Amino acid sequence: MHTPTRRSFLRQTALATTALSASRVLGANDKIRIASIGLGGQGSGNAGRMAKVPGVEIAYLCDADTVALDKAKLKYPNAKTTQDMRKVMEDPTIDAVVVSTGNHWHVLASIWACQAGKDVYVEKPVSHNIWEGRKLVEAARKYNRIVQGGTQQRSDPFHDELKAYLDSGELGKIKYVRCNHYGQRASIGKRETPLAPPTHVDYNLWLGPAQDIPIMRERLQYDWHWVWNTGNGELGNWGPHILDDLRSVVFRDKIALPKRVLAGGGRLGWNDAGETPNTHFIYFDTGDIPVVMDVHNLPRKAGMKASDVYLRRRTSAFMIIECENGYYEGGRGGGSAHDASGKVVKKFKGDGGGTHAANFISAIRSRKKEDLKGEIEKIHYSSAWCHLGNISYRLGQAGDLDQAKAALKEFEPWQEMLSDEPAHLTANDITLKAGDIKVGKMLEIDAAKETFIGDSATPEALALLKREYRAGFEVPDMV
Ligand SMILES: NC(=O)c1ccc[n+]([C@@H]2O[C@H](COP(=O)([O-])OP(=O)(O)OC[C@H]3O[C@@H](n4cnc5c(N)ncnc54)[C@H](O)[C@@H]3O)[C@@H](O)[C@H]2O)c1
Structure with missing residues (x-):
């Protein structure tokens, strides 16, 4: 060490x-x-x-x-x-x-x-x-x-077009937003003995701030995403993109953090060395437009390479903005607006953010942080939403889907989202046993102080706002 x-x-x-x-x-x-x-x-x-x-x-x-x-x-x-x-x-x-x-x-x-x-x-x-x-x-x-x-x-120009369209009122008021990510991944294996880091890796430097604990997966690189010591799971991987779109397009960066968060899920069907959920559902109470999100890594069907889609709508959109007179659905690089019958009324085509690097360079030259499209404080908040969804999950108790549903009885989109799960799991030959699903705690957040409050401010919850840093690689309290 x-x-x-x-x-x-x-x-x-x-x-x-x-x-x-x-x-x-x-x-x-x-x-x-x-x-x-x-x-x-x-x-x-x-x-x-x-x-x-x-x-x-x-x-x-x-x-x-x-x-x-x-x-x-x-x-x-x-x-x-x-x-x-x-x-x-x-x-x-x-x-x-x-x-x-x-x-x-x-x-x-x-x-x-x-x-x-x-x-x-x-x-x-x-x-x-x-x-x-x-x-x-x-x-x-x-x-x-x-x-x-x-x-x-x-940096995708279509976001401005989408914002203007939502402001035009054609779809009416936004009722709630549903964020999704269905992206197929596989088990990362489970070794009997710890992995010896490859000799071409300076493992001390690779670990840096993370703890020096045995690695029981097969691969050092990339699969660090799926253990909490180094990664933040799929919610911390795709979530920052999707929730950043949400915070920018829907909330115009006015909502830094949600007021409350509730999450559940599990690492289902894989008996491997991973710790992060491959099935994760989250509710964000923003004090304004409510948001539900689900994140899946199981395929469409056992043995298939394809990812599943949001079952009710057969769509793989990352963000569905449900409005009074219709909805918008879209993802990286574009989307479409639909009327209440589902008919497409407008299409949006973007470039996926190809000018983000150029935007960085031009802000280096202007020395104006306001010129940045992804200024660090904004993306800190979007990343923090993911961490909150992970903390609620990690504090969860063993339960089942019915208990997860009961945790937010009054919110129909949560009920709908969880009603999708059984078909998806059955297609993956997964029969849930009691305790397979973790049901998280509804956590109350003080957005200004970036901490938990009230009954949510337990030592366990507060500890997950930070980590233990390995000696020599501490993030300083006074920067
Ligand atoms: N913006 C996007 O669309 C996008 C897409 C993919 C990945 N990412 C992000 O990029 C990051 C890297 O992802 P990846 O898929 O390339 O992972 P990866 O595991 O393939 O690569 C990470 C690399 O970092 C190196 N590394 C580790 N510690 C280091 C250190 N101390 N000094 C120098 N190098 C070190 C590793 O050896 C490895 O080569 C992740 O945080 C991921 O979330 C972003």
Whole structure:
């Protein structure tokens, strides 16, 4: 286990105190030199998208895994390479970092970058827990950094068109919103003995803030999503996109956090080393338009590769906005408005957020955080909604679908959503036993303080707002 040495402590302190002087003053024609930190599937894609923006150079590549690093080096042969991101932070010629590591590293890497005077593009969820997300916002403000969250749909022009359409009143008032994600995944296996991390990975650096506990799945990379130590489950994976769309399009960023959250679900049908639910249903009481959400990883049918769809409507839309005179349904890159009979009355076509990288670069040049489409505080909130849905689930008691239904008897969309579950589970050859479904607690939230209140403020709930950081990789209380 890594313990902080005097040298590493001094280095961190030095990072913090020299921050502002470390940033270069950019001229209009100066190249922006980017370090790409984390070079798995998304990190490679992000590097490519940044490199395409005029005036950008991928100048530093960083991955704890030398296989990922060597592969990226083939594409950017002139870039420097390192397994240790602290080297990147110490390099005064780097203007900005793109953080595409696992979720458990997002905040610490981004705070270090802010302290070192660098701007940041950080993947979603921008945090691994709510407390540290706020610390990143504080660091962005304190060091006057441009920090963009990686929910690229914020840059999709069709969102403005959709907002204007909803404002036109053609569909009438919004009654409630239903968010969905059906995306098929598979079991991650369950080993008898802990996985030995591959020798090409610097495991101490890979772990960073996470706890050094045995890994019982088959694969180190990517499947970190499905254990709480490093990931946030599917709600923390697709949820930040979908709930960010919701917060932007429906609530216009006026509702930071919900007032109450209730969740349930289970990791059904897979006897594996994963901990996060593959079937998850959530209710958000916003104090305004109510929201239900369900997230599924089981396929349409046992043995099939295809994902299921929202059963009642046969749609895979991420967001269905139910209005008095019809509804809108859509997802990444577009959607359609329907009248009450279901007839399409308008179509929306977007680009999926292809200009998000360019938006980041132009805000680096203007030095105006208001120019960012995914300014960090907004995406902190959207990520926090996911964390809240996970906390309610994690605090849940063993129960069944009837108990889950009874938890919110008065809300019809919740009843409808849970009525969909039996057919989906039967198609997957799953017969629920009592106790297979967790039924969460309705948690009350103080949005301004970003904490639980009243009976919800139990030590167990409050503990899940934060994590235990591994020595040497602590997110600082004072950024
Ligand atoms: N915006 C999007 O549409 C989108 C899509 C996919 C993934 N993502 C996000 O991007 C992130 C990465 O996802 P992925 O699918 O590429 O995961 P991945 O597991 O394939 O890649 C993560 C990479 O980070 C590296 N890494 C881990 N610790 C590191 C450290 N300390 N320093 C440098 N590198 C380190 C790993 O070795 C690995 O190569 C996730 O947070 C995910 O949520 C976003």
